[in-house]
Amino acid sequence: MTHPVAEYMHGVMDGSVPACALIRQAVERQMHDLETAHERGLRFDRAAAEHAIRFFGFLKHSRGEWAGKSFELSPWQQFILWCVFGWKRTDGLRRFRTAFIEVPRKNGKTTLIAGIGLYLLTADGEPGAEVYSAATKRDQAKLSWGEAVRMRGASSSLSRMVQHWRASDTLSIEATAS
Numbered sequence: 001m002t003h004p005v006a007e008y009m010h011g012v013m014d015g016s017v018p019a020c021a022l023i024r025q026a027v028e029r030q031m032h033d034l035e036t037a038h039e040r041g042l043r044f045d046r047a048a049a050e051h052a053i054r055f056f057g058f059l060k061h062s063r064g065e066w067a068g069k070s071f072e073l074s075p076w077q078q079f080i081l082w083c084v085f086g087w088k089r090t091d092g093l094r095r096f097r098t099a100f101i102e103v104p105r106k107n108g109k110t111t112l113i114a115g116i117g118l119y120l121l122t123a124d125g126e127p128g129a130e131v132y133s134a135a136t137k138r139d140q141a142k143l144s145w146g147e148a149v150r151m152r153g154a155s156s157s158l159s160r161m162v163q164h165w166r167a168s169d170t171l172s173i174e175a176t177a178s
Contacts, residue, residue: 005049005082008075017075030083041090049086053078055119058157061111062150071151077112114147121171121178122161129178145169 011017012027019027034044059071073081080101087095103109117131133148135141152158152171162171172178 004075005078008079011075023076026083027079030079033087037087042095043088043090044086045088046086048088049082051123052081052085052119055123056081056115058155059115059118059151060154062147062154068154071111071115073112074108077108080112081116110143110147113144114151117144117148118151118158118162122158122173127176127178129173129176 008017009027009031012019012024013031033042037044053073056071056073061067061069061071080099084096084099085094089095101109101113103112113133117133120126120131121129133141133145135143148171149164152162152164161175162173164171
């Protein structure tokens, strides 16, 4: 069975998945790197990539037509997580420390970013993890923050693990000092 990310990449390359030149270049880089990155001291950790993708199955949408439904990542969203969380350096740290994700309005980027933040806080294995939401305006940054808080509240396991401190607008995990 082919992984949805592989199907997405092949669809971009054969034209069956509509994509701009930048997306096509990102897919080309991923395919090229899978063949040659070991020469530069990089490796692709499929288990790490799949772990990040599977995490989203624990999250629920909190607003709009999908409110209360499990978060099902689209293939393009899986591709982003696949690349960002799958690539490792020889020291075991992630290859990509920063990701620029540009998506048109109304395509779920706020929800995706909230989920990534929760993943980094709870499931990435980083003691003392610090995750920040930033934007050009405070109100924009609060959108993804608010979504993360609502996702946490909709998950009994996240609610038990992650404390929400309203006074300081923080989510924290005492056990990991995150």
